[in-house]
């Protein structure tokens with residue numbers, strides 16, 4: 053059905069162009085129910101660029117030099133919903149089970165490497181950083197690689213600044229320890245302390261890219277609420293690439309509505325949406 057009750061017309065063929073473009077570029081599957089979303093998010097770009105409508109916008113995107121506009125389409129289409137300590141049981145498992153194991157296993161190197169893949173605006177890696185900082189001594193070398201395809205969310209993440217409404221998932225004790233409250237013109241905002249940020253490196257990365265640019269292996273990977281947007285072959289390829297990127301016995305954490313059942317047999321389930329590489 054053509055969406056035409058608004059300023060622009062999104063013809064079926066235009067929508068199919070965006071479906072193909074987004075799936076090829078990002079792995080994200082856009083079905084018919086996303087038509088309104090595509091319309092509303094991309095019509096903002098059309099307006100900002102002063103174009104006449106979707107056909108002119110598609111002509112622009114077909115131009116080989118329109119790489120920046122392709123980034124704008126991807127940033128507009130991604131769903132970035134996230135929260136501090138989202139799916140709290142993952143953080144409890146890390147604190148109570150995984151970190152004690154890693155502290156024993158890595159006692160000689162005193163090194164821990166983590167990847168937050170699809171980190172959105174940073175709440176996930178900062179939550180992880182709080183747990184690690186609270187449980188590892190200053191002599192430990194721990195780092196979190198935090199990546200996302202969406203360059204806008206990475207800028208928010210790097211700023212470490214959040215509105216006060218966003219921090220409800222952080223306990224009062226942690227808020228006191230890890231956040232600075234804004235005053236005057238910054239009241240209503242909080243900033244995560246720099247010492248946590250220093251353990252995290254935020255980088256743009258499309259998970260569909262081959263090969264990935266990092267060479268080292270990770271003790272555990274968070275890829276939560278990301279594969280839900282991919283089709284089955286893409287999910288399988290991705291989680292199998294994660295297995296190659298994990299150390300022996302490395303862990304993979306996925307989102308609450310995701311599962312590796314019938315996706316791959318390279319992991320054992322060790323908890324609710326928590327997997328260990330076989």
Ligand SMILES: C[S@@+](CC[C@H](N)C(=O)[O-])C[C@H]1O[C@@H](n2cnc3c(N)ncnc32)[C@H](O)[C@@H]1O
Pocket residue numbers: 077078079080130131132133134135138169170171172173176199200201202205257258259260275276277278281307
């Ligand atoms: C719903 S958010 C999840 C954020 C966080 N992991 C959480 O669970 O709260 C999904 C994120 O995955 C990112 N994403 C989607 N496709 C991607 C791809 N092909 N490569 C890298 N990131 C991608 C989106 O930009 C978005 O920020």
